[in-house]
Structures are given as structure tokens and as C-alpha cells.
Amino acid sequence: MGEALKLLIVEDDQGLQSQLRWCFEGYEVLEAKDRSSAMAQVRRHLPQLVTLDLGLPPDPANASEGLAVLEEILAVSPETKVVVVTGNDERRHALQAVSLGAYDFYIKPVDADVLRLIVDRAARLYELEQENRQLAQGNDSPLNGVITMDPGMLKVCRMVERVAPADATVLLLGDSGTGKEVLARAVHDLSPRAKERFVAINCAAIPENLLESELFGYEKGAFTGATRQTIGKIEHAHKGTLFLDEIGDLPLSLQAKLLRFLQERTVERLGGRNVIPVDIRVIGATNQDLGQLIRTGDFREDLYYRISEISIDIPPLRDRAGDPSLLAHAFLDRFAQEQRKPRRGFSSDALSAIEHYDWPGNVREMENVIRRAVIMADGQRITADDLGLEPREDPEQLIRLREARDAAEQETIIKAMGRTNGNIAQAADMLGVTRPTLYSLLDKYGLR
């Protein structure tokens, strides 16, 4: 169970107020007796649920004040479920309230059990809607596994979506750790091959002589140690997708073999005589400058054209606007949860350092830095020092923001004081703060 939902009871009849209070065990009950106290409670607590007596002072015989409160509540907190309570002869007001957005109505005299039932149902609906909102936010991510808000990176995501359904070869170009494998998987997942295998092989990590048998497989006895028939990655990916990471590191001899495969779409296992047709989509990735490798004769131009029917440039993390802190927060949450550590935030020098650091290792480096900090740091907030980054203040930006905030705060307080003719209690209610807070704000701005 999460936290108790907040229920605000707006009722001017003191007796009824305390009677209702007792029948809502399990909720955090708040009370108000008129429009201004109701709105103060709404602003301060944003209750998920409200029961609202439509007959409020100054005109309890009429529903106008109650309906005005309803509209004001829904303007401040549109998700709040409001149940209006009204007298027996005021059905039409109840209907009017529902048409204004109230969740339901209830006609007096009050039967606590029935009212509780209605409120419980409203609570269930609120929670369901909340869950849906969260799900919808989750689905907002541009591509599965990709966190970004940078326009350049979003373009990359759109491009992945567009090329995925086709069978064209895709070449992903980007520095190490920029998410090439994540994007290759996204291409596969969005393609008609999604239900088949995604087979990845890192061409730089395997010595040349092994790489050939890894890719093409071998028959029993093909070489010393080949004790049984083994199929290669290409065949293994049949009907699915083969991801050739670090394709720029593929030795020239294998480049020729790969090119032949791409032209003929068949493989022969090492030491074998059979020609085996294989249906795969190929995605390549590299952080090397293939143009340069072609010029120096280290990469075949004809292979380059085969594998780059579509080529996608992935920007480095330092060029993605806003992404460093967005990713940092996402990783902080993820690792805190994994390590069962309390959720902490970043200090402002940490965020500034994150924004200014160059991130040569890109997203992978960010992941490592945050993971380590979550394990090692023990303060309230994670600092630049915990991250092992140079602390940075961005004084100009901080001051501008603070100045803007102060100016807006001061103006709002002056307005509230003016409107209430200097009545501290009313002004505090209007602003949704406590009286002591308002006093200290008045002191801060010399308004007392």
C-alpha cells in the first residue's frame, strides 16, 4: 500500500463535519467550512478526493458558492475526484455539478456507509487513472532503451523507426558508448524479424583466425580441435538480425568473405562443402572513420557500400542538449533501486559538473560513473566529488534563476497582501503556505 489518499471534506455544518470525519478511516482527512478555507487546503495538499457540500456560506440555501468552489478546485487540480453533497430538493444542482466535472453526487440526508462507498469508488478510479498516466509517460520514451530529449538524437530515433521495417543494411556510426547496440536492437525489435534472433558479434574482440569460424561455423575435423560440427553466428541469426559491432576492425580477408556472403546470401562452413542459404538482415556499427580506412586501404569500398545502404550518425553525448542530466537522473533512480539505496538527488555542483564534462566514454561512461557514486556516496546528495568530476558552479545561471524566482515570489506575496488588505491569515491561505512561512517571507523581502 502506498501513502493514504487525502480526502478533503468541505462542510459548513460542524456536527455533520465531525460525523463524516469518523467514517473515512484509512484516508488522510482534511476539513474546510467555506470557500477560502477549502481552496487553501486544496492548494496546500492537492487532495485526491473531495466531498463538497454545495450549500456553503455566505448563501447556504443556494448552490452558487458550492459550484464556484467546484470549478475552482478542478481548475487547480483537474485530477481530483469531487463528490458533491446536496439537499433533497436540489437535484438539478447536483446534475449541474456533474456536468461541470464533479465525479458524482450524493443527496442528503447523509448515510455514512453509502457516502463511503461512493468515495471508495472515486478513489479506485483516481488510482487507475494515475496508473494510466504513469504508463503513458513510460511509453513516451522515443525508442525502447533510449533516453533522450536532444533534437539530434530524436531525429536518429525517428530514422531508426523509418528504416526498421525495410530489410536494408544499416550502418550505425558513433563514438564508443553512444548507444549503437541499443539502436541496433531497436531496429531489430521494430522490424518484421522481431520475433527471431538478434545475434551480436564484436569484430574487434575476437582474434582473426577465430573470428572466421565464429562467423561462418565449421564442420567436424575442419581443423585441430574442431571436434564437432558448429554453426556460425551468420547461420545462427537465420531469419533474424546479425549485428556486426566494430565492423571497421574486420580483417581484410574476412571483409572479402563477408562481401561474398552479402552478395550471395549463402555460407559455407569451414571444412564443409555444402552451400547453405541464410536469410538475415545485417546491421553494422563502428566508431572508426571508414572513409579514412578506405583511403588507407584498410577497408573495402565495395563492402562499405553493401553495408551502408542506410547510414545513421549518432551524436556524442557532449553534443546532446540536456541529455547528460536527464540520463544522470534516470541512472541514479535505476541504480538506487538496484542497490536498494535510498533515492538521493544531485547537489547543484554535481549537476553543473555533469553538464560541463566532456563524456569521452559517452553513455556507458555515465552509467559507470553514476553506478559507482550510488554505491560509494553516503551523503544526503551526490556531489561532484562523489562522481569524481571537477566541481563546477555556474554562478551566472544560478543567480539569474534565483533572481527570477525571488522576483516572482515577491510580486505574488504583494498581490495576496493587497487582496486581503494585509490580513496575514487570509493571505497565507490564499498563497497555500502557513502563517509562519508567510511571516518569514515578508521579512525576507522587507515587506512587513
Ligand SMILES: Nc1ncnc2c1ncn2[C@@H]1O[C@H](COP(=O)(O)OP(=O)(O)OP(=O)(O)O)[C@@H](O)[C@H]1O
Ligand atoms: N540514450 C540512451 N538511454 C539510455 N541508455 C543508453 C542510451 N544510450 C546508451 N545507453 C546505455 O549505455 C551503454 C552503452 O550503450 P551501447 O553498448 O549501445 O553503446 P555502443 O555505442 O554500442 O558502445 P561500443 O561502441 O563501445 O560498443 C549500454 O548499457 C546502453 O544500455
